[in-house]
Amino acid sequence: MSATSLMIPYWLGIALRIYFSSSSASTGLASPDAFNPAQRVEIATPLNAYHRLTEGVALFNQGLDPYSGVLCHEPPLFLKLGQWVQGRRAWAKKIPAFFIMFDLLTAALVGLLARLVVQRLLQRQNEESDSYHKDAAELLLEQTALDSVDFTAQLSYLFNPFLILSSAGQTTTVFDNFFLALFLVAMLKKNRIGACLFLALAVYKSFYPIMLLVPLMVMFMEGSKKSWRQELTTNVLPTLVIFCGFLVGLLWMSYMIMGRNPSFLWATYGFILSVPELTPNMGLFWYFFTEMFEHFRVFFVCTFQINAFIYVIPLAIKLRHDPFLLAFTLIGLTAIFKSYPSYGDVGFYLALLPILSHLFPYTKQLFVVAVMLTVTTVLGPILYHLWIYNGSANANYFFAINLVFGTAQIFLLTDLLFAYLKREFYLINGYKILNQVNESTQKPHARIVLT
């Protein structure tokens, strides 16, 4: 797609973001505004809310340790960045533009990423075409897919309502997404140092992306015929060393910025892992731990956090031929199972869906998922309002929406993984295999099953 045809969507995307961010401009906390994305619990969580960053900066400016309270959970470098940006009087009105700019950069990166992924798919298809079934020719990706995929991916990023609200609400998830997009691009370009740097930044910001180290290693492992010992020395160890080098560097810088005070570690990563705050959001944690019996709390915190990480290795083994799908699945699972998820996290992986459009024909539940997501997105704020402002509903109503929202995302991810398996199966066996078997055995009950 030419650059000019992208101008209109980009301008529209900017206009939408500015429109929604203008409503978040000046209202304080004491005057709640239902249309202010910066105050919506679905969008702004304790980890990414802009007013929490501002609070940290205010305490920092006051000469206090911003992590001595319980409000600020931004890592020190972002705090410092916030301090620098907010310290400039001339920029006071332009801070929303800062977030919108990063969001648009992410959109451009997603376009680039889409192109890279499809290129890789086509390349792999060419390499493996000998091993495909003769029927499978119709299933193969066309070269023309390359022309439109970056356009659709950018469109889906620019007009994703979750992302529009997330950047208009000035959440720092915008930076999470920016680093993740950079990481994915670097990973697909097989740039180990770049990928490690951006991954270290993403991990530094929100910890959960640490599981994306595995797709990165899988990416470099692909196609190589090395023994596991060689793999360890040429791939795994260097990746780990470079990544840890960057991460330790970032943490050391933070430590120095904070005046050699390591309190930020507990306030950021400790906060993410131990889930002490129970402010409502669209995730599963808050109400679960509100209603939890105290003596089971530690057990269930551990269980839920392990649940977020447990899928990495099995999925890496299963999806070893498609590191992007692996990374996508892990990002999606993180958005569902992280302790303080927000629309920004959900929107990011939903925006990457067009890249996986080759799997759509094999999915079964996309319509159901789309309906569930739409319904929950509409009903979520309504039921929250009924609970908090009208008092005519209670917390269960909003939590039910959270459960359905999570279930919809789980359906989406599992459906895509099934679709991937089916596509691989049909590529090898041909899509007419069921008919053939049914005809040959005279039994109309043949199925494709997981066994």
Next chain:
Amino acid sequence: MPAGRPLPSAGQGTPGPCLLAALMGVTLWAAGQAATVPSGSTESFHEEALFKPLANGQVLVHFRFTTLKADPGQDAAGRHFRLFPRSMAELMAAHDLRELDLSLSRGVWREAAMGYHPRLWGSPPGARVQAWFEPESPPAPDHVVQADSVARRWDRLTNALSGQLCASLNFFDATSTLCPRFSFQPAGISPLDHPWENNASAHFQLGYLPRENVCTENLTPWKKLLPCQSKRGLASLLHAAPIHRTNHHSLGLSLRHVCPSGVAHCSHPLLELVQDVTLVFRPHQMPENARDDSASAWSIRSLFGIGLTSACPMAESSQLLFDVTDDLYHLQWPEGVPDRVYEADGRRVRAVHLDHLLERGSSNVIANYRQPVIYGLIPAPRLHAHRYVVGHGQAQGGIVTKITNRHSEPLAVVFLDVIPWYLRTYFHTLRIQTDQGMTIRPHRVDFSPARDRDRPYVLEVVLTLPPQSVSQISIDFEKSILKWLEYPPDANHGFYVSSALITAVLPDRRNFTHIGRYYSTYDQWLESFSITSSNASTAEPRSDRVVRIFTESLLINLPTPDFSMPYNVICLACTVVALAFGPLHNITTKDLRLDVGPEPEGIVQRVKAKVTGILGRSQPLSPPTPAETDPTLEERQ
């Protein structure tokens, strides 16, 4: 014990040598003492009741029971207790206490209508305890205080007080305790060789329990600390029923060190225990005045239900004081009762001794208003404050404090606000401005952020209020969700936020009711004006013009979870996790295969298949794998 003046003897049952030593000690010590302590006695007890009509037609009655005692130091006389409650002195010794002030009250004290509170430390709704601890002796060379040990002493102290007064003071934990830096200073004299000034707040602890209810079970143990308990004297008026009918009542107890004659320095300080009760009555609502709307006459009998029958024989002085500044009413008592009129402190006070009153056979004093009380024109004090919650809904909100300064000159005040940890207060939303929208730059801002379940938010601001202004301090918060078992039984009643405190040194003592800082009794305080009448009005020391205003406490609703559903929530959330775990487990551990047709039909065949399955010979009946049926698959593999 015979009625009349107490005998200067030691208690009965004391062994002879000790008695002798005590008497000698008493005599030697008393020789160096000032006039307030009668010769031969180391202890004295004074009881006073001040009756003051308020501008809104209500009547303030303030009882003040003062017990003075030579500092219970090392000598035997100091450790002998005749009038002073031994439990209080032991409390001080056991916890290294320098000063203590405690108040339990119900009902808001409205400065705008009632003037300033007759207690030096004021009295916010609920319970409040503040304590200064002795620095460790010998003091560390660098004046480093073990904050930990102060906190531990505080913990023991509040538990002891809780038992002493039957109040839930043991609920003072770290979440309701603070040590502000600017708002407080010791009320009594403090030894000069101690580093009070440098690191004083480290020895100070202050706690609020705004939800604490005050009731008769607090009054009874409190009265037992008095020498005559409630059997005789002014305390015999303090019955539970009339007290709890009042608009505002507060019980106070304060311990400190003072000098005998209202000065700041002396060689032999006394230990002072002041027990006070502050009551605000509504005479126009009393049955006696029911026939006439404008009638608001009151008498001791109508206020308390009983008259005065006897004086406390232990009391050095037992006085009734009537504030007659505005000359609104005339007092009726029998002819010939000697009374004194003090023109002091900008007020006129008529004082009469209870003994004299009783000698004439009177048990009552009646106040009749000269003309109907006219409401509406209430001259509010020039400094007063209000606090309220703004915002709606159970997610966010804000607290606004409006401080009115009607002085014609700027006034420096210290504002102290304590916000519980579950209201997540954002420091960057702190705005200090006048009603006209002009921002006030504070001189000092001390903010200490809260930690969950550990300590509250404490905001202390030193600022100068512009003349003739209404200034407004506002801060915003988010309401947090607590764990379901942390909510009190009536969760939707709301959560109390304790009063904010405004401390200021006013230019004059207008609207003041409390006495000068270094004085022990009203009598002493009023006398001091007549002694130095030539320069009384000009020489008020700064410390006598300190006023502390407690604002309203607040009630805030937090969002609540559904308390009936823990099991359902746990099950449902786990189900959603299982919805992900199951399919992902399948996807990652299994392969897609072709399944040809259903199992064999018919009962016989099914049983046969099952049996063979158990026997491990499943091979012939299992569905053929795709590799067996599909030649193309075979090729691939």
